[in-house]
Amino acid sequence: MLGIVGYGAYIPRLRLNRKAVTQANAWFAPHLGGKAKGTRAMANWDEDSITMAVAAARDCLGSGEDRSRVHSLYLASSTLPFAERLNAGIVSEALTLGDTVEALDIGGSLRAAMSGLGEALSKAQTIKGDVLLLAADNRKTRAASAQEIDYGDGAAAMLVGTRNVIAEYLGGGTVSVDFVDHFRLAGEDIDYFWEERWIRDEGIGKLLPKAIKTALKNAGVTAESVDHFIFPSTLSKIDAQLAKTCGIKPAAVVDNLAAGVGDTGTPHALLMLAHLLETAQPGQLIVVSQFGSGAQALVFRVTDAIRNFQPRTGASKWLARGVEETSYTKFLAFKSQLELERGMRGEQDKKTALTTLYRHRSAILGLVGGRCEKTGEVHYPPSRLSYTQGAPALDTQKPYKLAERQATVLSWSAEYLSYYPSPPHFYGQIDFDGGGRILMEFTDIAKGDVDTSTRVEMVFRVKDVDDKRGFVRYFWKATPLRDATAQVSE
Amino acid sequence: MPIGIKDKVVILGMGCSRFGERWDASPEDLMIEAYSEAMADAGIAPEQLDAAWFSTHMSDVGTGRGGLPMGIALRLPNIGVTRVENFCAGGTEAARAAVYAVASGACDIAIALGVEKLKDTGYGGLPVATVGTYIPQWYPAxxxxxxxxxxxxxxxxxxxxxxxxxxxxxxxxxxxxxxxxxxxxxxxxxxxxxxxxxxxxxxxxxxxxxFDCCGVSDGSAAIIVTRPDIARSLGKRDLxxxxxxxxxxxxxxxxxxxxxxxxxxxxxxxxxxxxxxxxxxxxxxxxxxxxxxxxxxxxxxxxxxxxxxxxxxxxxxxxxxxxxxxxxxxxxxxxxxxxxxxxxxxxxxxxxxxxxxxxxxxxxxxxxxxxxxxxxxxxxxxxxxxxxxxxxxxxxxxxx
Structure with missing residues (x-):
């Protein structure tokens, strides 16, 4: 059997209050007042498509140390941080998948995740092992645009394989045409859109039914038998219209998370799918479709094995973990749409020595320390000589992964002195369960969230941005443990 | 336990500049202030100095690297000047080197001088230090x-x-x-x-x-050390x-x-x-x-x-x-x-x-x-x- 064997999701913690946006822009764009409902997910300053993809992947793969089942890693996004440097390669290092994994970036349209899922399904038939498809987007928008209100940031993960399939793949349909509803030239930040009515009638209205009908035909199922229909769009009620056009029952239309999250772009159909699979029942038929330079639809049937899988946190808990953000200028600053005065301390050169990064990539990107085989003491960063007082042993350390371990805060502070994109700058010493200590930065944190003894977990984030050369440095940060489900299962 | 240096080395003279936001003074001026006071206190001529140790931390915003800044600023008589840098503890380290030089007999009279010019950065607080190429990739700034x-x-x-x-x-x-x-x-x-x-x-x-944080200041201080017998021969009492x-x-x-x-x-x-x-x-x-x-x-x-x-x-x-x-x-x-x-x-x-x-x-x-x-x-x-x-x-x- 071929299909989905695991899934995960990630929705950033910050949820921008849409009213804060429309009110700030009311003087200029009063017509957006009607959109002042709910929130949209907003990436923290240190999140991008790579970090969110890592978060979704960890949600899917769980905290187990053995990830050897992952044979291939596909990363789909319209906002990959690097145009040249394998973005999926960074994700692979963070997930400690090993050097032999086949990592690949996919982009070019919002349909990229669906195309990637299709490719993953093809690939999985030919290999021993699973294909991990990740999708993430962190799109920039212009101030006072409809997009800044409608969009959201997030990521999804689908693990595809042939063993323990939880949603069997039945068939798919694709339409590839150069229908330019919006575009973004290489090097540009922001999408340019054509008229909504044309997109609705000539684009979605004609291309989607074609793809969906083909998919249903290839799957050998009828439209009436579809239990769940996924079609993300910022156009109001178009999913219901599409279902009607295709003969899918109205009740099958899956909530597109517009109220709390917004449209996350490339990952959105899969994010909706990950959310749906949390409650889907064996036997149910799912159509997942997405629009972009054509259309694509894939048909799955949920199996009994769905009962045996659950993501580490899951979309519904990510949804519940949100905290409302009412500062519109913070949103603009995080999206590079507002240049704040950084002060002279912000002038510090963040040049990264690539030789050093390569030499220590496992410690930096994978958070792999060293455990002394003699004493059991854990070292970060790993070193040839142990710190053991009075008896430093040479070459006794073996690689020891820390990223999935929880830790306890030993000491901390929050300072307002240095340039930091989201002050105050929190950092402190943390002691890992099972040994190891790192003085590291804290993220997704506010005053009152941390004290000595606070329990924390690791998240993969942007460490520094080198504006001068256009480079992004990634590392791990501590964040307070938000709920019991994140407990290490080992 | 080694024999140690107890009572083997005495202070011959000391000097200290006025500390603070010395908009008026370059690092060279600060060094001269401390050095002149110390030399007058010691009552010796530059030629009597056998060696010098120079402590400065932020070489990039202060004096520059090496022993040269001290040798040139103070027109020292071509004696050895060695820069000592050990974060904020550099001053005591320079003094330790001078004391050890005297205690060993390698020098009769040695000087240690520390200086820092912090108020040429354009902002309050300490300048941001560089820490190699690995640490910045994981350690917080x-x-x-x-x-x-x-x-x-x-x-x-x-x-x-x-x-x-x-x-x-x-x-x-x-x-x-x-x-x-x-x-x-x-x-x-x-x-x-x-x-x-x-x-x-x-x-x-x-x-x-x-108010829990110390001042970020410009300033310089100098110490001249020798053996007790030399100090006494130079007429010093209350050593x-x-x-x-x-x-x-x-x-x-x-x-x-x-x-x-x-x-x-x-x-x-x-x-x-x-x-x-x-x-x-x-x-x-x-x-x-x-x-x-x-x-x-x-x-x-x-x-x-x-x-x-x-x-x-x-x-x-x-x-x-x-x-x-x-x-x-x-x-x-x-x-x-x-x-x-x-x-x-x-x-x-x-x-x-x-x-x-x-x-x-x-x-x-x-x-x-x-x-x-x-x-x-x-x-x-x-x-x-x-x-x-x-x-x-x-x-x-x-x-x-």
């Missing part, structure tokens, strides 16, 4: 206040001290130093402050406020000798193992034990007359009192609140204002501490002169609580 503030969180937790009480105790540390600094015409900050002012100041790094000089440097244990609790300085305890042994001090709380400690932040001073075995473990809060370290207390601390008010020109601070001990021991400290001090201790720290260099010097009157 941390600033000193937040590094030291973490002592407070760990100390509170370890000793069950209420946050408000600790905040008041460290406020008292600063109030005391401001009171002392107000009597020092060379000090950067010469204004007394109240506990309310300290407590109400804006937060720099939780829980440290503005002040070195009783001990010890340095301890972290090896990563605090930073990387899970054993250190974050509330104290491992190195300071090691250096203190060694220094007391070298000086023959067995009851420091009774035997030490006065102190200059590395009060970069108020909380550093508080925990240091335990690290130097002057306050019992967990007892520093009570001693501080009781005024044990005030000017009128049993062991006056920071009688010259300390880093807090005299100021902290990084590379010069260790020598500035010795300068105050020297003046006090010779009865030349003016309005802040203590009554009959015998033994003075300086504690000079570089780095941050989890990884640092701690230098401790003990000086006192040379008896006989």
């Amino acid at each position: 941390a600033v000193a206040p937040a590094n030291f503030a973490q002592l407070a969180t760990a100390y509170r937790h370890k000793h069950g001290v209420d946050a408000a009480l600790l905040k008041r105790a460290i406020a008292h540390v600063s109030v005391k130093s401001h009171a002392n600094g107000s009597k020092n015409p060379k000090a950067h900050l010469q204004k007394a402050v109240t506990e309310e002012q300290v407590l109400d100041a804006p937060i720099i790094a939780e829980p440290l406020g503005l 002040v000798s070195f009783k001990a000089l010890q340095v301890a440097t972290s090896n990563g244990w605090e930073m990387h193992s899970n054993e250190w609790d974050g509330s104290y300085f491992h190195t300071a305890r090691i250096a203190a034990r060694k220094a007391y042994a070298e000086a023959g001090i067995t009851r420091p709380r009774e035997q030490v007359s006065m102190l200059e400690v590395h009060d970069c932040f108020s909380v550093t001073e508080l925990v240091t009192m335990e690290d130097l075995y002057l306050s019992p473990e967990g007892g520093a809060v009570k001693d501080v609140m009781d005024g044990f370290f005030d000017a009128e207390g049993k062991i006056p601390c920071q009688i010259d204002g300390g880093l807090k008010c005299f100021g902290h020109p990084v590379g010069a601070s260790g020598i500035r501490m010795l300068y105050e001990m020297y003046l006090q021991l010779q009865g030349r400290a003016g309005p802040r002169q203590l009554k009959d001090p015998r033994i003075g201790l300086t504690h000079n720290l570089g780095g941050q609580p989890p990884q640092n260099v701690c230098s401790i010097a003990i000086v006192g009157r040379l008896e006989g």
